[in-house]
Amino acid sequence: xxxxxxxxxxxxxxxxxxxxxxxLGFTIIYNASHVINFAQGEFIVIGGMSTVALVAxxxxxxxxxxxATLVTMVVGLALARFAIQPAKDADVVALIIITIGASIFLxxxxxxxxGKDIHSLPHFSGETPLNLMGATLMPQSLWVxxxxxxxxxxxxxxxxxxxxxxxxxATAYNALAARLMGVDxxxxxxxxxxxxxxxxxxxxxxVTPITFVSYESGIMLGLKGFxxxxxxxxxxxxxAVAGGLILGVVEAMSAGYISSAxxxxxxxxxxxxxxxxxxxxxxxxxxxxxx
Amino acid sequence: MSLLKVTNLTKSFGGVxxxxxxxxxxxxxxxxxxxxxxxxxxxxxxNLITGVYTPSSGSVRFDDREIGGVEPHxxxxxxxxxxxxxxxxxxxxxxVENVMVGAHLHxxxxxxxxxxxxxxxxxxxxxxRKHCWELMDFVGLGQYRDAEASAMSYxxxxxxxxxxxxxxxxxLLLLDEPAAGLNDTETREVDEVIxxxxxxxxxxxxxxxxxxxxxxxxxxxxxxxxxxxxxxxxPAEIRSNPDVIAAYLGNVG
Amino acid sequence: xxxxxxRHRGLLILAACIVLLPLAVQNDYHxxxxxxxxxxxxxxxxxxxxxxxxxxxxxxxxxxxxxGAYASAILTTTYGWHSLAAMGAGxxxxxxxxxxxxxxxxxxxxxxxxxxxxxxxxxxSIVLNTEAHITGGPDGMSAAPFSVFGYTFQSEKSWxxxxxxxxxxxxxxxxxxxxxxxxxxLRALHGAEVGARVVGIDTTHYKVLIFVISAxxxxxxxxxxxxxxPTVTPSILGFIKSVxxxxxxxFGGMASVMGSVVGAVIMTxxxxxxxxxxxxxxxxxxxxxxxxxxxxxxxxxxxxxxxxRRKEAP
Numbered sequence: 018x019x020x021x022x023x024x025x026x027x028x029x030x031x032x033x034x035x036x037x038x039x040x041l042g043f044t045i046i047y048n049a050s051h052v053i054n055f056a057q058g059e060f061i062v063i064g065g066m067s068t069v070a071l072v073a074x075x076x077x078x079x080x081x082x083x084x085a086t087l088v089t090m091v092v093g094l095a096l097a098r099f100a101i102q103p104a105k106d107a108d109v110v111a112l113i114i115i116t117i118g119a120s121i122f123l124x125x126x127x128x129x130x131x132g133k134d135i136h137s138l139p140h141f142s143g144e145t146p147l148n149l150m151g152a153t154l155m156p157q158s159l160w161v162x163x164x165x166x167x168x169x170x171x172x173x174x175x176x177x178x179x180x181x182x183x184x185x186x187a188t189a190y191n192a193l194a195a196r197l198m199g200v201d202x203x204x205x206x207x208x209x210x211x212x213x214x215x216x217x218x219x220x221x222x223x224v225t226p227i228t229f230v231s232y233e234s235g236i237m238l239g240l241k242g243f244x245x246x247x248x249x250x251x252x253x254x255x256x257a258v259a260g261g262l263i264l265g266v267v268e269a270m271s272a273g274y275i276s277s278a279x280x281x282x283x284x285x286x287x288x289x290x291x292x293x294x295x296x297x298x299x300x301x302x303x304x305x306x307x308x
Numbered sequence: 309m310s311l312l313k314v315t316n317l318t319k320s321f322g323g324v325x326x327x328x329x330x331x332x333x334x335x336x337x338x339x340x341x342x343x344x345x346x347x348x349x350x351x352x353x354x355n356l357i358t359g360v361y362t363p364s365s366g367s368v369r370f371d372d373r374e375i376g377g378v379e380p381h382x383x384x385x386x387x388x389x390x391x392x393x394x395x396x397x398x399x400x401x402x403x404v405e406n407v408m409v410g411a412h413l414h415x416x417x418x419x420x421x422x423x424x425x426x427x428x429x430x431x432x433x434x435x436x437r438k439h440c441w442e443l444m445d446f447v448g449l450g451q452y453r454d455a456e457a458s459a460m461s462y463x464x465x466x467x468x469x470x471x472x473x474x475x476x477x478x479x480l481l482l483l484d485e486p487a488a489g490l491n492d493t494e495t496r497e498v499d500e501v502i503x504x505x506x507x508x509x510x511x512x513x514x515x516x517x518x519x520x521x522x523x524x525x526x527x528x529x530x531x532x533x534x535x536x537x538x539x540x541x542x543p544a545e546i547r548s549n550p551d552v553i554a555a556y557l558g559n560v561g
Numbered sequence: 562x563x564x565x566x567x568r569h570r571g572l573l574i575l576a577a578c579i580v581l582l583p584l585a586v587q588n589d590y591h592x593x594x595x596x597x598x599x600x601x602x603x604x605x606x607x608x609x610x611x612x613x614x615x616x617x618x619x620x621x622x623x624x625x626x627x628x629g630a631y632a633s634a635i636l637t638t639t640y641g642w643h644s645l646a647a648m649g650a651g652x653x654x655x656x657x658x659x660x661x662x663x664x665x666x667x668x669x670x671x672x673x674x675x676x677x678x679x680x681x682x683x684x685x686s687i688v689l690n691t692e693a694h695i696t697g698g699p700d701g702m703s704a705a706p707f708s709v710f711g712y713t714f715q716s717e718k719s720w721x722x723x724x725x726x727x728x729x730x731x732x733x734x735x736x737x738x739x740x741x742x743x744x745x746x747l748r749a750l751h752g753a754e755v756g757a758r759v760v761g762i763d764t765t766h767y768k769v770l771i772f773v774i775s776a777x778x779x780x781x782x783x784x785x786x787x788x789x790x791p792t793v794t795p796s797i798l799g800f801i802k803s804v805x806x807x808x809x810x811x812f813g814g815m816a817s818v819m820g821s822v823v824g825a826v827i828m829t830x831x832x833x834x835x836x837x838x839x840x841x842x843x844x845x846x847x848x849x850x851x852x853x854x855x856x857x858x859x860x861x862x863x864x865x866x867x868x869x870r871r872k873e874a875p
Contacts, residue, residue, distance in 0.1 A: 053672045104855045109671040110618050111854045114811050117804055118850025125843030236800065240679065247676050282687040285680035292677050293665040358759055384761030396756025398749045400816070408742075409749045413761040415742050419770070422741035423734045429741060436742075469756075476760050 020151035025273040026266055027149065031158040031227065033265020034165035035061075038220035039242025040249065040257035041172060042213030048189030048252050049209030052101055052112050056120035058239020060217025062127055064089045065230035068222045069136040078141070086218040092123065093214025097207050120239065128232040135231040138222070161223045168216060169258055176254070185209065189252065237281065244288045250298030260299065311336040311480055311511050312357070317366035317376075319349075319356055319535075326352040328535040329366070334528075336479070339506045340513045341522045344532035345555075350515040351393055353532070354484050358390045359383045370480065385413055387479035391469035391486065393515070399458045403449065406457050406468055407440035410475030443471040447501050463494040470501060474510075481505060483514040487521055499525060523547065568740075571819040572732055579725040583718070592717035594833050596789060599724035600782045602825035603731045605809045606818055607778025610735060612807065613815035614744065615771045616751030617667060618675050620803050621682025625655050625776040627798025629783025630704075631689060631696055634793045637705035639695075644707045648784035652777050659776035660769060667768040682803050690795040701794030704787040720789055727785065728822070731778060735818050738774075747771055748816075779806075808846070812853045814860030823862050 039057050046054045067088045071081035100119050104111060141160050146153040176182035187195040188205045196202050221230065228234070245264050249256025264284055272280035291299060310333040319327040326349045334340050342350050355361040357368055359380040368376045370388060389410075398406050408415075416432035441453055447467040452460060460468065466486055473481055486502065487495040499521055506512050506525075516522050522529065523543045531538040531552050539549045546552055566573065586592055608622050632651030636642040642650070666677040689696045696702060707714045707723075714720050738744050749757040750764040758764050787793045796802070805828065813824020828849075832842055857864050 053675070100851050100855070104858075107854060107858060109675075110612065110616070110815075111811075111858055113618060113620075113672070113675055114807065115851050115854045118808075118847045118854070120847070121804070121843050122847025122851065125841065125845075125847055128843065129840055240683070240800070243676060244680075247673065251672060276691075278691040279687065282684045285684050288680050289666070289677055289684075292669060292673055296669050296673060360755060360759070379763075380755075380758040381761050381763045384759060389761075390759055392756065396753040396759070398752030398756065400752045401745070401748050405745055405748075409745050409757065409762070410760045412742055412746060417742035417746075419743065422738050422743045425737040425741070433741070472760060 021273060022270075023150050023152040025269040027152055027154050027158060029266030029269030030262060031161050031224075031265070032269065033262040034162050035220045035224050035238065035261075036241045036245040036264050037258040037261030038165050038168060038216045039238060040245030040261045041169065041254055042216040043243055043246040044249075044252060044254050044257045045172075045185075045213045045216075046209045047246070048254075049185055049205050050101065050105075053116065053243065053251075054096075054119075054210070054213065055113065055116040055239060055243070056096060056123055057213065057217055057242055058235030058237070059120050059123040059127070060089050060093060060214045060235075061221030061224075061238050062230060062232060062235040063092055063123065064218025064221035065138070065225040065234075066127055066131045066136065066232070067218075068225065069138055069230065070131060072138065078139075082219075082222050085222060086215060089218035089221075090211045090214045093210040093217075094207055096123075097210035101210070102203065102206065120235065124232055124235060131232065133232060135229050136225070137229045138225045140226045141223075155227065157223070157226045161220075161227070164219060164223050168219060172212075172216075172254070181208070241284060244284060247288060247298055248291055250300040253298070253300050256298060256300035310334060311371060312513075313367075313369040314357070315367045315369070317353075317356060317368060318364045319352055319361060320364045326535050327356065330532075330535070330537055332530050332537060332540060334480075334511065334513060336511050337506075337509060338511060338527040339502065339525050340511075341526040341529045342513065342515045342532060343517070343519075343522055343529060344538070347534075348532040349535035350532055351484060352535070354390060354482055354515060358388060358482060384476055384478075387477070388482070389473040389476045389478035389480075390482035391466070391473055391484055393484040393488065395462075395465055395469065397457050397465050397468065401457055403452045403455045403457050403460060403468055404437060404440050404444065407443055407471045407475050408436055410472035411436050411440060413476055440471070440475055443474050444468075446474070446504070447471045448497050463490045466490065467498065467501065470498075470505075474505065478510060480511045480513065483512065483516075485515055485517065487516060487518045495521060569733070569736065572729065572736065575732060575819070575822060576729055579729065583721065586721075589717040592721050594830060596717065596720050596724050597786075598826040598829035599721075599728045600786050600789075601806070601809060601829050602728050602822045603724075603782040603785075604779045604806055605813070605821040605825040606728075606731045606735050607775035608806050609810045609813075609815065609818065609821040610738065610747070610778075611771050611775040612810055613817065613820075614739060614751060615747040615768060617768055617772070618671075618678065618807070619772070619775070620675050620679040620800070620807065621685075622678075622775065622779050622806050623798045623800075623802035624682040624685035625659065625779035626783040626786070626802070626806075627689060627793075627795070628655050628658070628685065629780030630787035630790075630793045630797060631702075631783075632780070633784040633787040634702050634704040635695060637788075638702065641705075644705065644784075644788060645709060647704075648781065651784050652780045655780035656773050656777045659773045663769040663772040664765075667765065667772060679800065679803070682798070683800055686795055686798045686800070689798065696795070699795060701792040703792050707785070707788035714788070724785060724789075727781075732818055732822065739818070743767065743770070805846075808850050811860060812849060814862040814864070817860060817862045817866075820860050820862035824860065827861075 042057050043054060046052055064085050067085035068081045071084055072078055096119055100115055104115055140157045142156045146155055176186055184200045185205050188200055188202050192202055245261035246257045248260030248264060267287060268280050268284050271283040312334040315331050317327055317330045318325060344350055356363050359378050362377040367374055370386060375383060398409060415436050416429050421429040444450060447470050449464060449467055452464060486498050495518060502512055502525055526543055529543055529546045530540045531546060533555050538555060539546060539552050604626055611617050611619055629651040632654060633647045636647035636650060637644050662681055669677055690699060714723055746762045746767045749762060750767060754764055809824040809828045810821055812828060814820025835842055
């Protein structure tokens with residue numbers, strides 16, 4: 018009983034780490050532009066797929082990873098430049114449609130470039146399971162959790178200790194004031210997309226050996242990451258990370274104890290309950306209509 | 309009996325009190341003004357009275373009924389209506405449709421009637437439109453009968469909001485800076501409109517910066533400073549009140 | 562009579578198109594595509610009341626379409642109900658469900674509302690996928706033939722006239738609704754929600770009302786779809802299908818009844834026209850979504866209407 022619980026928690030933390038990365042990506046872009054980037058899940062797919070292709074082309078894994086991450090960041094920049102910037106003043110519904118359009122567009126490109134097959138990568142350090150209090154853990158899960166934690170810490174450092182990061186936060190808080198203080202908000206938007214593409218790509222690469230990747234896998238991952246961000250309260254980075262981990266663990270628990278068919282449904286039921294009880298997320302601030 | 313009775317009203321936003329322990333009454337059938345420097349809490353007070361905000365403590369009674377925290381649409385049904393400093397115009401509709409929305413409480417609006425466009429609905433619509441055109445004439449917007457709201461000037465939209473509020477047939481009408489941003493001619497026109505509204509027995513409360521207008525049309529003035537009452541009385545009393553002169557009129561010069 | 566012509570110009574043009582189109586139709590496949598376009602149009606006309614007029618997004622409307630379809634399929638086959646009774650039961654059930662979920666979620670705004678509607682759609686789709694003993698699971702199921710007062714709709718041609726008539730009715734009802742106090746209330750809460758509340762509009766009530774009405778439109782079209790299609794499968798109510806409905810509304814024109822019809826027809830025909838380059842379909846769909854919002858945010862029909870008006874004006 019205890020072993021299986023630990024087993025589910027470990028599985029949950031592994032997928033939760035990815036949800037956290039995607040959720041953080043949503044948050045960074047939301048803060049920079051108040052856009053919800055529904056194409057966030059495609060960054061994962063592009064990261065994973067490009068790595069698979071580059072490895073297949075004979076490149077060593079580390080080189081492939083770096084190149085694939087760069088490719089994804091370029092896609093993120095292009096998205097910001099050609100789809101988001103021209104529609105900056107559009108309303109929420111329009112922006113939602115643009116980014117959903119972008120995700121379908123990118124999914125189509127991935128499907129044409131890489132095909133419809135499911136791909137995988139070799140585990141980074143073998144497939145001998147580790148034993149943890151009676152539960153087994155694949156070394157790749159440690160990679161996922163470790164890399165995610167490292168990326169989250171780097172992001173925390175970037176936003177709190179560097180000038181560029183602070184400029185981005187200032188823009189999130191008050192774009193006009195930031196502009197008046199000399200922050201180039203166009204640059205902030207581009208950086209935000211590049212950063213969240215990076216988070217998505219790396220997350221996608223480390224998780225591909227476990228979950229595999231296909232052109233379609235971005236849809237659910239993107240929605241789960243969005244759920245993580247909403248759960249934590251949109252715009253709250255720590256909230257998104259916490260939301261991702263909570264979502265991952267609850268999902269794994271319900272898959273284990275209730276029904277694996279309803280695993281995905283349970284994630285969305287949690288979101289609905291949280292939204293209805295706390296319309297601004299678990300850690301979000303209450304908004305007020307100004308007239 | 310007073311139409312509106314505010315007792316010990318307080319509203320705080322995150323520890324900052326925008327309205328502090330405020331009490332006053334408004335008698336039916338008069339023109340009242342609420343004045344005070346920027347940030348004195350005038351608009352917050354309006355939002356509290358009209359149900360947009362919920363009071364932190366204290367009571368607001370309208371027509372001898374407690375209304376603190378009651379939703380705005382219910383207040384409208386009780387006979388209270390307002391306009392907005394920053395305008396809440398429906399830019400996606402025509403001018404007369406804006407006014408017709410104001411008449412919503414009093415028109416035929418059954419679902420089946422609407423879906424099937426039954427004759428009683430058509431009759432009600434024709435009458436409502438005619439009545440709303442009259443209201444537009446009443447506030448001096450006769451030439452905008454067929455205009456789209458998005459094509460109207462700021463000054464015209466201010467009066468369109470007044471017409472919209474009147475369409476709801478209020479007992480109490482609150483006007484948030486009806487003359488702000490208007491030129492002298494337009495201000496005089498609004499002035500006349502307000503007097504005519506009061507002449508029809510509607511109690512008017514306005515927040516206004518234009519002192520000439522306030523002193524000219526008000527029966528009673530309430531002066532706010534930092535969310536609390538500084539003074540109240542007739543225009544003559546306010547003009548000679550030393551606190552008001554020191555805190556407010558003196559600064560304006 | 563001329564007032565009627567004036568008021569229903571769009572409706573009359575649509576009726577003329579529906580009557581004349583069969584002259585250009587050569588085979589059953591063409592009819593099939595047009596029937597699906599018409600069914601989509603009914604959903605989108607309803608959805609546009611919610612999105613375009615009331616300004617509330619829904620990324621879960623395919624679920625209501627799907628529930629209507631499954632209600633008809635299950636009730637007419639497993640339980641042997643009459644097709645109209647099954648359709649009515651589906652609409653009533655969907656209406657009740659929409660009412661129950663709408664009250665809490667329509668307090669949410671923007672992204673949160675998008676998330677909530679999307680979540681509801683996905684939950685419903687997972688349930689229908691999983692409960693295979695009732696729904697046939699991923700393999701799907703078929704409905705009994707559609708019959709009304711003893712007449713059974715079999716030929717594609719009879720279905721064409723049925724769906725065409727239903728679409729005209731949907732357009733007529735929607736146009737009436739928009740040009741009524743209820744329609745004004747919806748447009749008002751979209752334009753300035755606080756302003757609407759202060760003049761006496763119970764905005765929550767109207768948001769819920771229009772959510773329920775649009776869900777019932779979707780359920781109605783779903784029921785017809787179930788009788789017409791060979792098999793009802795869960796793919797008709799997934800997230801992607803919900804997005805497609807939204808795209809049809811947006812592309813054709815938000816806050817435009819005729820725009821809904823045009824958007825639905827074009828977006829239904831497009832994949833058939835592009836059948837030879839099927840692999841590029843998502844790329845084109847995505848590009849249309851982005852391009853419409855960036856270059857033509859009001860959508861096709863309102864943009865063209867504006868251009869025509871400008872030409873008429875001196």
